[in-house]
Amino acid sequence: RGLALSHPDHVAVVHGGVVRATQTPQGQPALVIGGGSGHYPAFAGWVGPGMAHGAPCGNVFASPSASQVYSVARNAENGGGVVLGFGNYAGDVLHFGAAAEKLRAEGIDVRIIRVSDDIVSNTPENHRDRRGIAGDLPVFKIAGAAIEAGADLDTAERIAWKANDATRSFGVAFDGCTLPGASEPLFHVEDGQMGVGLGIHGEPGVRDEAIGTADEIASLLVQGVLAEQPERTDGGYQGRAAVIVNGLGTVKYEELFVVYAKAAELLETAGITPVRPEVGEFITSLDMAGLSLSLVFLDDELEQHWLAPVDTPAFHRGAMPALDRPRRETFWEAGADETPQATEESRRVAEQVSDALALFERVCAREEAELGRIDAIAGDGDHGQGMAYGSKGAAA
Known part of the structure; x- marks a missing residue:
């Protein structure tokens, strides 16, 4: 709500x-991007001309529900169909x-x-089965511009698929972030160490x-990403x-x-010309200490x-042509x-459903800590919280 109030010419809450504060032009495909909150400016910060038409926003680090995605898509679509874009995570794929x-x-x-740019999460042959990290930005930017x-x-x-298949990312972390209300970070990195990938x-x-110096970290990231540099071809990728x-x-x-200063030097040595580089915070993770390098x-x-x-x-980039797009009055x-x-x-059926959901709510509340512990072994540790929230909401 605060985002919309501070950017009333760009977005409106549904x-x-x-969604965009202006109507999607008749027949134009609607690009709807989203995922969990806690990553600002992804994803709600990217709604506007030249990029997305709408963004469903889940709870912190949790996928938006199917009803949220459906509602945003219905409000964004205007006869041209919908492109749904998100990082390749199980909850997002499901909802x-x-x-x-x-x-x-x-x-x-x-x-x-499904954006899948993270090189450490699967093999090059299975690029589309990797998880999506900062590559969301260029994939959605390119699709929105098209x-x-x-x-x-x-x-x-x-x-959009072409942009995804051309994007590679690699990152490091120096310490984990803490979910709101939690007493401990989701993970720790020992002093003097960094988590690679x-x-x-x-x-x-x-x-x-x-942990290395900034130059050493830049070298690690550049080498990792360039390991999957495609061949240069006439009419295709040329460095x-x-x-x-x-x-x-x-x-x-x-x-x-x-x-970036070291990364740019290393890219030049490798014969690669950076095109409109972006350095900053694009997909954050609350207070997580880490950074990543992406190349398209x-x-x-x-x-x-x-x-x-x-x-x-x-x-923002450049100047959008002046377009007469009326503000939306109804949603x-x-x-x-x-x-x-x-x-x-x-x-009678409703009573049975209600009883089942109430039981599910009690079990999820009882097992919240254990579900989170299991999830934290390979994931982000919020599965227990998500199940407790979801089952409570369903029962209500």
């Missing part, structure tokens, strides 16, 4: 998140997928893009090693790359600039859309349709 099924059942064409330039739904989907929800790295150095919350701009190996088409203007609360809301009268049979 159930589940935010965005369920929303897509409901939208499709109502005759709306929906395409799904839509602004007139791409239809098929073209927008193709370009961080996740953006507090997932620990794949290994710990001695030009979008470059993003992303801070996760407590590593601030001065330090990020020091890392550009061809002419991707570069055109990477450089295109964009105007959102948290990401779709759930429950507006008439509900039929209940029958005796439906009341």
Whole structure:
């Protein structure tokens, strides 16, 4: 609500998140991006001309529900179909997928893009099965620019996947972040060590090693990403790359600039030209101490859309052409349709459902700590909290 009040020309609040304050042009595909909160400016900060049309916002580090995704998509869609974009995490895959099924059942064409840029989370052969981290920024920026330039739904989907397949990210963490209300960080990194291969929800790295200087960390990240540099071809990639150095919350701009200075030097040595580099906080993780490097190996088409203007609360570039897009006065809301009268049979079923949900709520509350402990072994440790919140809400 505060975001919308401070950026009234960009966004408006609807159930589940935010949409553009102006109507999506008739027939234009709607790019709806989202995930858990705690990552600002991702994802609500990227809603505006040249990028997203809407963003469902889940709880901190938790996927938005299917109803949130559905509501935002219904408010953003205007006859051109929907592209749903999110990082490749289990909860997002589940809930965005369920929303897509409901939208499709109502005759709306929906395409799904799962960003998967994190090189440590799977093999190069399984790039689309990796998790999404800071690569969300260039993938959604490029897809949004393509839509602004007139791409239809098929073209927008193709370009979004092309951007994802050209994007590689690698990061390190110096300490974990703490969920609001929790007494301990989700993970710790020992003094003098760094976690290599961080996740953006507090997932620990794949290994710990001695912390290096800024130059040494830059070298580690550049070498890791360039290990998957594609071959240079006529009409394709020719050594030009979008470059993003992303801070996760407590590593601030001065330090990020020091890392980028070395990274730029190493890229030049490797014969790579940075194209409109971005250094700053783009996908944060509350107060997490960490940073990542992302490269998008550009061809002419991707570069055109990477450089295109964009105007959102948290990401600006160039000047958008003057467009006469009216402000929205009405929004779709759930429950507006008439509900039929209940029958005796439906009341009996409702009582059974209510009893089952109440039992589920009690079990999840009792086992919250254990579910979180199990999840923390390989994930971010918030599964118990998510199940407790979700079951309580369902029972209510």
